[in-house]
Amino acid sequence: MFSISAAPIDAMALQCELEATGVGAVVCFEGRVRDHNEGRAVNALSYQAYAELAETEGNRIIEETHAKFAVEHIVCVHRVGDLALGEVAVWAGASAEHRAAAFDACRYVIDQVKMRVPIWKREHYVDGASTWLHPEPDRAK
Amino acid sequence: MFSISAAPIDAMALQCELEATGVGAVVCFEGRVRDHNEGRAVNALSYQAYAELAETEGNRIIEETHAKFAVEHIVCVHRVGDLALGEVAVWAGASAEHRAAAFDACRYVIDQVKMRVPIWKREHYVDGASTWLHPEPDRAK
């Protein structure tokens, strides 16, 4: 399940959604607000989403991931609103019988979410400026 | 830091050891006791380690991982003793500025630990039998 959350992400609760009999491997990813980006000191971020389409596209990614890898459960949540340094902006987890599938699935989900899901980040800099990030395709990280 | 633990693994506490200013990505892996292996129903596992050498070799793997990938912190703990179904047998986590390094490092650590660290698993089957696992090199998973 992919969802957009205005509330802080509760990683423990999300990880519980990955439980299933026969699961041998769980891989979780947390993307956090860093204190810098490309050489500029950052002191906060804001995320905005086209929530309806973000959830549609996010769940499409999760369906694709189930089709590609032998996984049991996949969960991904992306925050919106204002985030402080260190807060979790995005969380993704995958459970599987074997670890290769869990790693591959978790990574595929987060890579695709960052490329495709309509969510935008505004960086607030220590010097008071702020800007929306609209990366060129080849610079997307 | 790599360590051997006779007590249950406290994933939250370990994840806290990955914290650092500037960390943008955290990847964690949990290996759990499954209820089956290669078609046989399992109801418990025991792990035995050559603890002294396991910690030496585990920390060597972590040093290698720091040399190979741009990571901030790496933590790995392996349980020993008797484990019930669903218990965490091994936990590995990596934090980094960017997610590619965190994923690569976490996976490298667990792959190498499984291949190289002197720890052995005994499977206890539902039918009452039990056996130490000594996989052939090409069958190690």
Next chain:
Amino acid sequence: MKYRLLYFASLCDAAGRAEETVSSDARDVHALYAELASRHGFTFAPERLRVAVNGEFTDWSCPLADDDEVAFLPPVSGG
């Protein structure tokens, strides 16, 4: 025709609003973007944007119907 527009991120800043309803003679999304870009000073070339109509991605030749909800999506930066 009347269209409902949704604006996100820097397009929202440029338009000075997150949504609006406009009357327009444009009959496809390409023509509609040209009109809105001119009105609001949008600087993105169309090839850098994706388009969604009624909550689903579509392409720039998509014909429009009265009351369609249209969003021009600048390059995303989630994560």
Next chain:
Amino acid sequence: MKYRLLYFASLCDAAGRAEETVSSDARDVHALYAELASRHGFTFAPERLRVAVNGEFTDWSCPLADDDEVAFLPPVSGG
């Protein structure tokens, strides 16, 4: 010479003990393993085992000194 032996996993089961101290004429780990394999019925060919002396991996030609601690390590299965 006296050696302290550590046994793990199925070698521990086969030897019926986790450790022992033995007196032996063997002067390297290869000769020592041959002696112990015969005594305890170890069935692993040496090429399937790793060897550790005094808490560090070494190779099968490693010479031994009095009081060395030696472990023959069957294929590992952690994780």
